[in-house]
Amino acid sequence: MKALTTSKQQKWLRFILPFPIGAVAYILILLVFDTLNQFSANFFSQEVVVTVFLAFVLLESLRAVLNGIDKRYPLIEKMLTTESEEVSDKGPNHSLRIVLIPLLSLLVSFIVTSFLVSIYFRFVLIISDFNTELIVFNGVYGVVAILYAIIHVSTSFLAVHKQIHYKQEKDLRKGLETDLEKFKMQINPQLLYDGLENLISIVHAQPRLAEQFINHLSRIYRYNLDNRHVELVDLKQELALSSSLLHVLNVKYKNAICLKSDLPDEWLSRQIIPCTISALIQELVERSIVNDFQPINIMLEIKEAELMFVCKHNPKIGLNGNSEWNLNFINRAYSFFSENKQLVITHHNQQLHINIPLFEIEEE
Secondary structure (H helix, E strand, O other): OOHHHHHHHHHHHHOOOOOHHHHHEEEEHHHHHHHHHOOOOOOOOHHHHHHHHHHHHHHHHHHHHHHHHHHOOOOEEEEEEOOOOEEEEEOOOOOHHHHHHHHHHHHHHHHHHHHHHHHHHHOOOOOOOOHHHHHHHHHHHHHHHHHHHHHHHHHHHHHHHHHHHHHHHHHHHHHHHHHHHHHHHHOOHHHHHHHHHHHHOOOOOHHHHHHHHHHHHHHHHHHHHHHHOOOEEHHHHHHHHHHHHHHHHHHHHHOOOOEEEOOOOHHHEEEOOOOOOHHHHHHHHHHHHOOOOEEEEEEEEEEOOOOEEEOOOOOOOOOOOOOOHHHHHHHHHOOOOOOOOOEEEEOOOOOEEEEEEOOOOOOO
């Protein structure tokens, strides 16, 4: 519907535009012949119809010729493939095009104007000597043709720039979507391996605990699968996933990992990328010493309108204790929504602080 409306506007513009152009051309011709004192006796007010008609024919001729050039020698050529849309530069040299199109428009103007003016003077006014008038008409409408060509070239290059920019933005968005999908679909193989190993160790001795363990482990992977096509989830859902993850991890670490959060109810409805908190917990556990004497106590708190992931910094020997790799991976996923919302890791008094961006969805 929008394209149809635009097409109708262009058609109306094609019929309306010759009137002001013809009127301006008529005034310019009058001014020229008033200065030369030659044509005032033969050029009457009804001649404005001739100038409007000439403007219409000239504009339509220029439009047909320039559109034909654009189709035959396009600035860019779209090549649709089965996987993606690629835009490649197939047009002639742009600088040469900028020069040739105005010159070609001037030639078309000379041919059209000379032909129609000759017919008008020879068969309507029955005048055979009109060389001066022909020069004036060609001069005025030549300027019109050059201006039309300049506008055409400008709009063509602008359209090309927008199309290339759109292609670049599309590729960038596709890349960010890929990073987002990879982050949401990542499955920690070590978690699965440890989980199965721990399950084997408790399945006979503690069948009740083994049943709970299986339920929580299945929730983790079911959550990943259910949200693989979901961009954002409620913070409440993410906390429920974290609770299942802690249950699985604490079977191995003997309840040495604890997560506390005292968040207002309105914060629980805010949005977060799926698996963000669980990814941070897994990364922290892999890089930290965890035992009964050095437990991991994680606190989720609000600081300056942001959700903060806070815990004691207790890195393993040989590690620097940060989660730079995983933060970069998560930040690429967050770049899909906003470049301003990124996770940043800081250290304060042997504590690790990570801000977690949240999103608020406004209902329309």
